[in-house]
Amino acid sequence: MSVDFQSWTNTHIAHFETVLAGLLPPAEVAPQRLHQAMRYAVLQGGKRVRPLLTFAAAELVGAELPRAQYAAASVELIHAYSLVHDDMPCMDDDVLRRGKPTCHVQYDEATALLVGDSLQTLAFQLLAEHRLSDDASRQLAMIKLLAAASGSRGMAGGQAIDLASVGKSLSVPELEFMHIHKTGALIRAAILLGAHCGNATDAQLSRLNHFGKCVGLAFQVVDDVLDAEADTATLGKTAGKDADHDKPTYVTLLGVQAARGMARQLHQDALESLAEFGGAARRLRELADFIVLRKY
């Protein structure tokens, strides 16, 4: 456990990329173009923040790594599907993602639509077909958890609220409501699924849920600050697009300084919710630091 954070991250991500590549349908299996596009959408790198949170929560409770990898993959597939659909012309109309053409630009819109659909399906398939817990009932609860976090009262609902908010002035609580759904729900699910892999108790899950809520919101606040400040090259996606699209953000509502202050406060709250875990929560603490202090 004396491995530093960067090594821990690199090792997990490298291994996870191999796992993901093996879980996605092979590009040579029919329908080839769809399978190629699914792989294009998922295997383009990215920060893999959600899988790392899953691994850190799994480590905290001593879960077996292979189980955590399936959980992490399912969350990452949901995240990847949402990016593919959100980038489409009828949504955010983005042409660049992680420095490369978005899926509908590289392929076509119909393929991108099916890629998103199929990645979502695969996420649930992974949670159902691999053993993630000795208790099948707990595994059903994990599937329910991911579904609730992703659906119309979770991530997809947050995206709907986001779309409806374009050009409107939201209050800070309304903006928070949107982000708790749009990005927060899946981040929380990533953490809780990792903990479930190691038979976490309700008390542990409750603390981790609070941690996830703080970290998820902090993630978004920092995103808004970065979007307002960074340039496109550093960000790997089109910078300044929130302002261009007339979308309310923490920066437009609070200003950059207050938004930074809010991120710091959330960071503190997140760390406090880990206090009782002691040293076992080291990786979660480091990830919270990374999320708040990152520059891209």
Place this chain on the structure above:
Amino acid sequence: MSVDFQSWTNTHIAHFETVLAGLLPPAEVAPQRLHQAMRYAVLQGGKRVRPLLTFAAAELVGAELPRAQYAAASVELIHAYSLVHDDMPCMDDDVLRRGKPTCHVQYDEATALLVGDSLQTLAFQLLAEHRLSDDASRQLAMIKLLAAASGSRGMAGGQAIDLASVGKSLSVPELEFMHIHKTGALIRAAILLGAHCGNATDAQLSRLNHFGKCVGLAFQVVDDVLDAEADTATLGKTAGKDADHDKPTYVTLLGVQAARGMARQLHQDALESLAEFGGAARRLRELADFIVLRKY
């Protein structure tokens, strides 16, 4: 059991519509527009063929009706999501569905995209959060079954093959491969999930799987014949669109007469696979008759 087919169908559909309405998020819960659109996409009627197949298979093995209703709802939500996405401009670009404006016409494209996404999520949520079997492991197998039937190697994959086939000349086996995925997989899943609700044996599942394969293909062949012959008013959707879109169909490949003959043969095969079930398979037989002999 002396209830005639029409009464059996009417009773089950009426009850199922109430169940579906209760399982969908209320229209007044945020995000309201998304939830309204989800209800619009699902509660517009339709033949409910897949749910009826689920109920008939459930009856065959003596499953409890409430369990079968969750299974039927999950399949119908997957079907509804696929229709919403398939109708979008980047796919089939259809403006009419069951005699009413399609979801993206009634609402907008972004909402339709999220409606399809959220309906898919809800389908898996239903299978995970309600008790469908006394054996949680069997329930995980049911989720896997639905996912495999819906994903890139099932329904969504069939749609990808369909898109790729526009303007091309397919062979009959290639067309069959497409339809076994695009419509057949979900029809088979509807039947098998119903049977799983009553602890069906592997031997029973195997026979029902064959039945489902024949009926699923027959369904598509009859669809092609109806599309080539019927007018828009009878069909409740835009007639003749397959020919307009230069899509290969059983009618364009075989001609109407041979396509009708193929449907008859599949009908026979389907009925034969039910022989060992005796009288318990009555509703499945009646549904096979309905699917092949329907005029809309």
